[in-house]
Amino acid sequence: MTGQTGLTIRGLTLSIRSKQGDKRILRGIDLDVPTGTVTGLAGESGSGKTMTGLAACGLQPPGSLMGGTIALQGERVDVPNLLALRSKALNRVRGREIAMVFQDPTASLHPMISIGGQLTDHMRYHLDLSKKDARDRAVELLERVKVPNARAALDRYPHQFSGGQLQRVAIASAIACDPGVLIADEPTTALDVTVQAGVLRLLRELCDDLGLAVLLVTHDLGVMSAVADTIAVMHDGEIVEHGDRRQVIQEPRSDYTRSLIESLPKTPPPGARTDDEEAADAR
Numbered sequence: 383m384t385g386q387t388g389l390t391i392r393g394l395t396l397s398i399r400s401k402q403g404d405k406r407i408l409r410g411i412d413l414d415v416p417t418g419t420v421t422g423l424a425g426e427s428g429s430g431k432t433m434t435g436l437a438a439c440g441l442q443p444p445g446s447l448m449g450g451t452i453a454l455q456g457e458r459v460d461v462p463n464l465l466a467l468r469s470k471a472l473n474r475v476r477g478r479e480i481a482m483v484f485q486d487p488t489a490s491l492h493p494m495i496s497i498g499g500q501l502t503d504h505m506r507y508h509l510d511l512s513k514k515d516a517r518d519r520a521v522e523l524l525e526r527v528k529v530p531n532a533r534a535a536l537d538r539y540p541h542q543f544s545g546g547q548l549q550r551v552a553i554a555s556a557i558a559c560d561p562g563v564l565i566a567d568e569p570t571t572a573l574d575v576t577v578q579a580g581v582l583r584l585l586r587e588l589c590d591d592l593g594l595a596v597l598l599v600t601h602d603l604g605v606m607s608a609v610a611d612t613i614a615v616m617h618d619g620e621i622v623e624h625g626d627r628r629q630v631i632q633e634p635r636s637d638y639t640r641s642l643i644e645s646l647p648k649t650p651p652p653g654a655r656t657d658d659e660e661a662a663d664a665r
C-alpha cells in the first residue's frame with residue numbers, strides 16, 4: 383500500500399521498440415493523483431502527457447517496454463502495480479476502477495449504437511445489472527452530467543448530440559461503474575469555447591461529489607488554472623515541476639514552466655475563476 387487512495391505512479395518508464403531502435407518516451411515519472419483532487423498534467427505537444435494517461439489505464443501502444451509501478455488504491459480496490467496484471471485482470475480494472483475520457487467524444491462512443499445501449503452494455507458487463515436497473519442508472523447518470531431530457535436521450539444516437547452534450551455523455555459512460563480514478567485527456571480541446579467551461583465545471587463537481595481522483599491532461603495551462611488543485615508539468619518525458627496550482631502558475635520553480643506560462647494568452651481561460659472567487663475561497 384502507498385498509504386493514499388487514488389493513483390500513485392512511481393518511476394514509470396516507457397520506450398517504444400521499432401526497427402529504428404528504442405524510442406524513450408517516459409523517463410521515470412513520479413506522480414500522485416489523490417482521491418478527491420484534480421491533478422493537472424501540463425506540457426507541450428510530444429512531452430508524454432497522453433502516454434502517461436494511457437499507461438495509467440494499461441493502454442500503452444503495442445511494442446512498449448515499461449518499468450516502474452502504477453498503483454491503484456480505493457475502497458474496493460488495491461492494485462499495487464497495474465503493470466503486473468494479466469489482460470483478464472486488467473480488463474476488470476479498466477472501465478470499472480479507472481476510466482478515461484478522450485479529447486474527441488465521438489471516438490469513445492459507437493456511432494451505430496444508441497446512447498442507452500452503450501451505457502447499459504458497459505454497466506451490465508461490469509456491474510451485472512438487469513436491463514431495467516441498468517437503464518434506470520443510465521438515466522440517473524445522464525441527469526448527473528446535465529444532459530437534458532435524460533430518458534429520451536437514451537434512445538438517441540451520437541450524431542444527434544452537440545459536441546458538448548456528447549462529451550457529457552462520454553463522461554457519464556466513464557463514471558457509470560463508479561471508478562475511483564478518472565483520466566481526462568484534453569477533454570475540452572475539441573469543443574466550442576462556449577461550452578468548454580461547463581464541461582470543466584462538471585469534471586470539478588464530479589471530483590468533489592464522488593471523491594474521484596482526476597488526472598486532467600492538457601497542453602493548456604489556462605484550462606488547468608481553472609480547475610486543478612495541483613499541476614504537474616511535463617517536459618521531454620519527465621515531470622519538471624509538481625505543486626499547488628497557485629504556486630505553479632504564480633511562482634513557477636522551473637524555467638520550462640515559466641516559459642510555458644509566458645506563452646499563455648492574456649485572456650482568461652474558459653471557466654477561469656475571478657480574483658474575487660479566489661479570494662472568497664481563501665477566506
Ligand SMILES: Nc1ncnc2c1ncn2[C@@H]1O[C@H](COP(=O)(O)OP(=O)(O)OP(=O)(O)O)[C@@H](O)[C@H]1O
Nearest residue numbers: 398407425426427428429430431432433434443601
Ligand atoms: N504509437 C506510438 N508509437 C511511437 N511513438 C509514439 C506513439 N504515440 C506517441 N508517440 C510518441 O511519444 C511521444 C509522447 O507523445 P504523447 O502523445 O504522450 O505527447 P503529448 O504530450 O500528449 O502531446 P500531444 O499534446 O500532442 O498529444 C511523442 O514523441 C510521440 O511522437
